[in-house]
Amino acid sequence: MSSKVTFAFDNNPLGVYHAGQVISGTAELTTDRPKTIRSIFITINGYGETRWQESVEKAGADGKPTKSIETHTSTEIYYSSDKYVYGQSGGSQLELPKGKFVFPFQATIPPNAPTSFNGSHGQIKHEVTLTIDRSVRYNNIFKQCFTVILPHDLNSKRENAQPLKRIEEKSFWWGSIFGAHKPMVMDVCTSYSAYVPGQKIHFHLVLDNQSDVQCQDVKVRLFKNVTYRANSTAKEQLKTTETRIADKHCGEVVKHNKAQFHEFLVVPATTPSTLGERDPIRVSYTLRFIAKTFRLHGGGDLIVDFPLTIGTVPLLGSGEDKGPGQTAPVNGSVNSYPGAPIFQEDVSDEQFESNTFKPRYPFYTFGQTGANGAANGVPAATQPSLYPKAEDTPPHPKPTPGPGPHKIPPYPTNPPASVPAAAPVANLPPYPTNSPAPAAAPVGNFEVLGFSIPPDYQPTPSAPGAAAPSAGIGWK
Structure with a gap:
């Protein structure tokens, strides 16, 4: 192994976002020997493409019909953002030493970005890519897909x-x-x-x-x-x-x-x-x-x-639907909605060429309530959550406010901003958010390039959906 990259999304272990949200996280690069490079940059983009072949019959030069294979393709870029996290475009050669390096990434997904899709003749793909631009050899490219959902109320x-x-x-x-x-x-x-x-x-x-x-x-x-x-x-x-x-x-x-x-x-x-x-x-x-x-x-x-x-x-x-003619009247009660959805992988087995990534879609657990009227342990609410929730992750209890005002952002969260002293106390979101666990002390040869990192930073595990232990391994 020459290089390895592990992607992690901030407070979003499944990597599921709605169109219009901010995606942020880190890319952790591990190298086992020094590299001569020009730059390292991270790209966050979304695009759609289709491609298929059909047999067509056309008249030949002699006037007789002949069969041929025709390829139909289409590509559309929805958004793309590049950020150089080490070096610069077309810069001079740099020495990337052996060790571990962490680079942050952040971008806003357009509010009209289409839902992730993987099918037999096309895909709508959203991904984070870390590229090591090497001066004398081929580039090292590492990718991690994530799911984007365009809300459909x-x-x-x-x-x-x-x-x-x-x-x-x-x-x-x-x-x-x-x-x-x-x-x-x-x-x-x-x-x-x-x-x-x-x-x-x-x-x-x-x-x-x-x-x-x-x-x-x-x-x-x-x-x-x-x-x-x-x-x-x-x-x-x-x-x-x-x-x-x-x-x-x-x-x-x-x-x-x-x-x-x-x-x-x-x-x-x-x-x-x-x-x-x-x-x-x-x-x-x-x-x-x-x-x-x-x-x-x-x-x-x-x-x-x-x-x-x-x-x-x-x-x-x-x-509350029990069948045609037996639907309960709409009265705006707290049970009008089934609670927050979980996010499950697409049931379809189709895939576009070599893309094996399965997007996750909201899945509601209707009627599966516990003793306190909670669905799968999630309290019922008057409206469904518009933010992804980690599947099979038990919610944390409601935090106890300390001195001064507190503002709890919806899931997934962005880095907290300072709140003015006079700001009122904000209500909690309808469903609990996942708070990061306390980090242990850093281990091994560790260096940060491109931004400052807290002293209690801990290397993150592999991104969800990636195969272990080869996830994120690029060219040697």
């Missing part, structure tokens, strides 16, 4: 609170052979048309099978639809994929029978629906109800599709 549109409801029927030629023409009729409805990950989609389904065809199974599926856009040719190119992310089997309905199903489908941790119309990657969802039949009966399955919206902040009162 379902309460911003009234139509999200409207139920989904439809009646569809289908006739089969199998029955007409025997003189019967009665159809299979599906009547289905849900409580809302928009949900958040972790929420149950309660549905009421009635299948009146008047036909002579047996329904093998009533299936309910949630599909993630992704549209990739590319501008590499004169004409805009689109690529659409459909992936099943949740599935429910209700059971069969034999011919000349009628059955009712009062069930639910849980929304997994998944990308929120895209808000922008011109984004290079657009995410939408389809809730599909299927009455499965034998193929030889003709006519195919009876299918009912609904467009579904997935957000990051649930509808007011939706945590």
